[in-house]
Amino acid sequence: MKKILLLLAVFFITSQISFAQDTRWFTVAYSYFSGPVSPEYQKTYTVTVNHDRSASISFHQGLDKMAPQVESFTISKTNQKKITSLIKKIGILDGETPKDSADGKIGGPSKSITVTYGNPNPNLDQPVRQVKFSETTFSSDDVKKLFALMEKVVPKKVMKKFEKKDKTDK
Secondary structure, three states, X not given: OHHHHHHHHHHHHHHHHHOOOOOEEXXXXXXXXXXXOOHHHOXXXXXXXXXXXEEEEEEEEOOOOOOOEEEEEEOOHHHHHHHHHHHHHHOHHHOOOOOOOOOOOOOOOEEEEEEEEEOOOOOOOOOOEEEEEEOOOOXXXXXXXXXXXXXXXXXXXXXXXXXXXXXXXX
């Protein structure tokens, strides 16, 4: 009888493991806004990184009436692993939302990240989830590292191209 109970327990545990949900992130979007400055000095951009390492930046500067400029690129496997590691450390894939309390700052640039995640298995009827949070002086070190990494993943030549345009517009 003990053997049958032991076999049933082993079967139950292994069946639960096989049905475990595999949650992963799909996209991470980092948004930057220069804040309330004169319109000619305003700049806003969004860096979007997909789980397959494809990425893009959408950049808009000042009084430019044209649509934002978009540049595509690919991030390194190392940066993809770092992003994944930080998202896991922060606890986003476990349903945690980083503390996003206001730090009393008035004006200045604002930064936010939106992480879209869920189960990639199309046969499971699971909703896709999004978590959005801002960087504040009260953010954890891991949250600050994620913000810094999202700025760093954009190739220098792409950012220089936008900065060069920024200087010629003034």
